[in-house]
Amino acid sequence: MLWQSIVRAFELMGENDPLLNEIIATTMKMAFTSSALALLIGVPFGILIGISKFPGKKIVITVLHACMALPSVVVGLTLYILFSGTGAIYSVRLMVVAQVVLIAPVTAGMAESYVTALSPWLTETAKGLRLKKPKVLFLAVNESKYQFIVIYLMAFARSISEVGAVQIVGGNILHETRVMTTAIALNYNMGQFRYAVALGIILLLIALGVNTVATIIQHKLK
Amino acid sequence: MLTIENLKKRYGERTVLDIERLEFEDGKRYALLGANGSGKSTLLKILAGTERASEGRTVFPDGVKTAFMPQHAVGFKLSAENNLRIVCNDKALIAAALKEFDLGTLKSKNAAKLSGGETQRLALARTLLVPFTLLLLDEPTAAMDLNSAQAACDAIKRAVTDSIATLVFATHSLPQAVRLADFLIFMDGGVIAEVMSSECPLTDVKDVRAQAFLKSIIG
Ligand SMILES: Nc1ncnc2c1ncn2[C@@H]1O[C@H](COP(=O)(O)OP(=O)(O)OP(=O)(O)O)[C@@H](O)[C@H]1O
Numbered sequence: 001m002l003w004q005s006i007v008r009a010f011e012l013m014g015e016n017d018p019l020l021n022e023i024i025a026t027t028m029k030m031a032f033t034s035s036a037l038a039l040l041i042g043v044p045f046g047i048l049i050g051i052s053k054f055p056g057k058k059i060v061i062t063v064l065h066a067c068m069a070l071p072s073v074v075v076g077l078t079l080y081i082l083f084s085g086t087g088a089i090y091s092v093r094l095m096v097v098a099q100v101v102l103i104a105p106v107t108a109g110m111a112e113s114y115v116t117a118l119s120p121w122l123t124e125t126a127k128g129l130r131l132k133k134p135k136v137l138f139l140a141v142n143e144s145k146y147q148f149i150v151i152y153l154m155a156f157a158r159s160i161s162e163v164g165a166v167q168i169v170g171g172n173i174l175h176e177t178r179v180m181t182t183a184i185a186l187n188y189n190m191g192q193f194r195y196a197v198a199l200g201i202i203l204l205l206i207a208l209g210v211n212t213v214a215t216i217i218q219h220k221l222k
Numbered sequence: 223m224l225t226i227e228n229l230k231k232r233y234g235e236r237t238v239l240d241i242e243r244l245e246f247e248d249g250k251r252y253a254l255l256g257a258n259g260s261g262k263s264t265l266l267k268i269l270a271g272t273e274r275a276s277e278g279r280t281v282f283p284d285g286v287k288t289a290f291m292p293q294h295a296v297g298f299k300l301s302a303e304n305n306l307r308i309v310c311n312d313k314a315l316i317a318a319a320l321k322e323f324d325l326g327t328l329k330s331k332n333a334a335k336l337s338g339g340e341t342q343r344l345a346l347a348r349t350l351l352v353p354f355t356l357l358l359l360d361e362p363t364a365a366m367d368l369n370s371a372q373a374a375c376d377a378i379k380r381a382v383t384d385s386i387a388t389l390v391f392a393t394h395s396l397p398q399a400v401r402l403a404d405f406l407i408f409m410d411g412g413v414i415a416e417v418m419s420s421e422c423p424l425t426d427v428k429d430v431r432a433q434a435f436l437k438s439i440i441g
Pocket residue numbers: 233238256257258259260261262263264265293
């Protein structure tokens with residue numbers, strides 16, 4: 001059964017199936033956009049919290065940590081209620097919004113804990129030089145680019161494999177919002193296990209490919 | 223004038239700094255002297271605002287601009303030259319600083335990979351490029367060889383004179399303190415033992431704790 005699925009997966013890839021290509025393209029578009037946005041929003045926010053001292057900092061961090069574990073169906077449902085009846089529902093754009101809501105807290109939390117664990121001397125020195133926040137932010141990121149590649153990979157992996165929220169706000173519409181995870185769920189529901197597993201294997205290969213590229217970049221950076 | 227009143231710093235149950243009153247006159251230079259753990263760094267960090275006092279207050283002169291170099295010198299993961307560029311855009315000033323601190327041959331080197339003394343030279347050069355009216359230096363030459371320390375001392379003196387700034391620095395070198403400072407502040411167990419002019423002979427020290435400290439370093 002598994003072996004047959006693996007064979008089917010490679011057959012599928014060899015067939016250059018237009019539907020499959022379309023699903024992969026939609027998935028990649030969604031995953032790259034949402035992980036990039038989550039990184040751009042979450043990382044500066046996390047670093048700023050990490051390098052700043054302000055009253056209520058502990059509360060903010062506690063809330064942030066809680067948001068790292070937001071259940072994706074809850075996020076999906078909330079957005080669904082907010083946007084149902086508008087033109088935004090069942091669009092890739094709203095799927096990206098849902099994923100950013102899910103992933104940005106994770107990137108922010110990781111960036112915050114990284115900066116806090118970073119030598120306290122860096123922030124003390126920067127403060128002693130009266131550097132403005134954007135420069136401290138730059139120095140913090142610059143101190144370990146490797147760390148931020150790992151954060152990005154986390155974000156991308158979470159985005160590409162998430163199913164609950166994108167199913168609800170995307171609706172798994174053929175030719176529009178169908179992505180790999182929702183396609184897998186659909187095929188499974190229809191009893192087409194072999195196709196579902198084949199899609200799963202392709203998803204795994206994509207994840208592996210992205211990770212390999214990132215590893216190569218990492219080595220180049222060192 | 224920079225004034226400290228009833229300042230206390232506690233870490234947990236322990237009080238590591240307890241200063242009733244201390245004044246720093248504008249444009250004067252002060253050396254903090256005292257054994258390990260006597261509270262020099264803690265006082266400098268509170269003045270720099272990187273550490274908060276548990277009690278008491280610090281009154282700064284109007285429009286004060288502080289530059290602070292912590293005890294542990296840090297080279298940012300950039301070239302030595304870019305470490306200076308991050309605080310200053312003026313190419314001529316940067317070139318002069320590289321020359322003054324003998325960093326010319328190291329300017330393209332990753333600052334995270336400099337030796338301890340080189341890092342300290344770079345950190346001091348960087349701090350002196352920041353516009354300041356209050357300069358706080360925590361053992362700025364402790365890791366340097368004698369020649370470098372001498373040159374660094376001259377650079378500090380020149381920078382402070384040029385900016386008409388107040389200088390407060392910690393040091394374990396009595397000759398350096400006397401050479402660079404107008405006043406010596408002896409600290410012991412978080413307390414100010416004595417403040418005296420650096421022009422007075424050291425035999426004038428009255429406080430027994432300060433006397434004991436001097437004895438321990440000169441014999
Ligand atoms: N973050 C901290 N937590 C707990 N105790 C601290 C902390 N920082 C400093 N101390 C304590 O406060 C006391 C004063 O430390 P401080 O660093 O001010 O001494 P110092 O005079 O600068 O010594 P040195 O000559 O070794 O640099 C020390 O006993 C130290 O153990």
